[in-house]
Ligand SMILES: Nc1ncnc2c1ncn2[C@@H]1O[C@H](COP(=O)(O)OP(=O)(O)OP(=O)(O)O)[C@@H](O)[C@H]1O
């Protein structure tokens with residue numbers, strides 16, 4: 056029943072408009088599929104587990120006004136106050152806020168006085184409450200104790216004796232080995248740091264960093280001109296506790312500038328470029344698909360109007376309504392199929408370029424096929440309404456129109 | 458073969474209602490060659506369209522081959538058009554994008570014949586109209602008379618019992634018109650019933666019977682008079 060051969064020869068005689076739509080579909084597929092892999096990659100990146108109880112955590116940064124400020128005393132008093140507040144699970148002191156986009160990193164070695172072949176890790180100076188506060192999962196060894204904790208001045212030279220590291224960092228430093236009890240070194244000075252515990256996951260300061268998740272923690276307070284706290288609240292209590300923290304801290308010591316944030320907000324800020332990328336590319340994909348759908352609707356309507364008489368003649372010669380609709384749908388599918396086939400090749404060429412020049416992710420065949428199928432669906436849907444309308448053209452068109 | 462009783466057809470637009478046919482009654486017998494004449498706008502094409510199931514009447518009864526076709530759905534009407542009726546139009550109405558072979562193929566595909574059967578039939582009718590050598594040509598590469606012969610071939614390929622022609626020679630010069638007329642007469646001799654609308658009185662006279670339509674009705678004065686001598690007994 057399909058009239059493929061005569062349909063193809065009829066198409067051949069209208070090849071310019073057919074080609075235009077095919078090329079438009081090809082370009083759309085090439086762009087949409089490549090945008091899809093980028094969007095997919097960014098979404099996956101943003102959906103990565105952080106290992107941290109992000110939505111229950113509040114961060115506090117404060118800067119004392121007086122010059123000779125008792126930072127160690129203030130930290131101890133603040134933490135005491137925070138931990139005893141209703142709705143608070145735990146609180147910890149830290150030099151940097153995780154996932155915020157700012158932090159410190161260093162190069163570490165497995166041998167003393169080693170100078171090449173080190174591994175990078177993001178590090179934090181914190182106390183024995185960091186695991187509970189962040190909601191981390193200690194998978195080996197032990198937590199810090201008060202005895203491990205040290206307080207030093209900003210200009211003191213000091214080497215931490217113990218550290219807790221993430222599983223990811225443990226795996227790159229000591230592949231296939233149990234890291235607990237092992238020593239590692241910072242730079243050329245050769246003072247050993249013992250790994251006393253391993254936490255399952257902590258994404259660190261920079262979610263986009265290639266070494267994100269390689270993190271070390273030291274039980275240390277360096278008194279400086281500002282300090283930070285992280286406070287974990289009971290689930291659902293964050294926003295209530297948030298207001299109280301501001302008041303309580305100011306009340307305890309009004310001689311300082313305090314800034315509060317939720318960790319969710321800090322994390323969203325460091326994913327902002329990914330988020331914008333996802334939104335822009337999604338908008339571009341939608342727009343292109345919409346334009347190609349309009350093009351197909353337009354062309355189908357144009358062809359049907361052009362072939363009004365022919366449709367009437369076909370009806371007079373015995374075509375049913377279904378024959379007429381199907382004719383235009385099959386014709387549309389042929390054009391779309393050809394366009395999408397070209398588009399698949401073009402998509403891979405573009406992706407090859409994107410991978411090499413901009414280190415974008417590789418476009419997989421299944422992703423490409425799914426994109427092509429979706430566009431085929433869009434194309435058929437766009438042709439559907441005009442094709443059904445064409446079936447309503449009266450057979451009398453054969454004798455009536457000129 | 459064809460029996461119409463009190464057929465009415467009116468067209469309604471926003472402002473006016475046109476009665477194209479009123480109380481139109483007519484019988485055409487198997488094997489007849491009937492010519493239809495009448496002034497412009499009198500309803501000739503409307504009659505042909507209803508006879509050929511291209512349009513449905515507003516009222517009245519139409520029996521085709523004894524079957525009341527007014528109640529049939531679109532699918533069945535399409536099938537009847539395809540199997541029983543052949544059309545020839547004034548403007549030839551070949552599909553410009555298809556070569557002659559593929560043009561004649563159109564109704565045969567709707568019929569559901571296999572490729573071999575279709576090829577056999579197409580070659581046969583092309584031979585009958587003397588255009589075998591042009592099978593791969595496009596309609597635009599042919600003269601008007603040749604195009605009309607292809608259209609006749611297309612109408613014949615399905616071996617219809619009933620051939621409807623609306624001014625088949627209207628766009629042709631007299632020589633070509635005569636050729637087409639001879640072809641139609643030949644087809645009729647082989648048993649196909651033909652109803653032909655024409656403005657040409659000479660051609661009309663060559664039919665077995667001429668009916669004149671005036672103002673949407675069969676004119677009584679003319680009914681059954683012209684060409685009565687040639688009527689099959
Ligand atoms: N689709 C339509 N809508 C409205 N009026 C119509 C339509 N088709 C035909 N008519 C009217 O019906 C009447 C009969 O038209 P018809 O085409 O049958 O005439 P005709 O005898 O074939 O004329 P001609 O010799 O010019 O071809 C005319 O008045 C015409 O204007």
Ligand SMILES: [Mg+2]
Pocket residue numbers: 501502503623
């Ligand atoms: Mg007419």
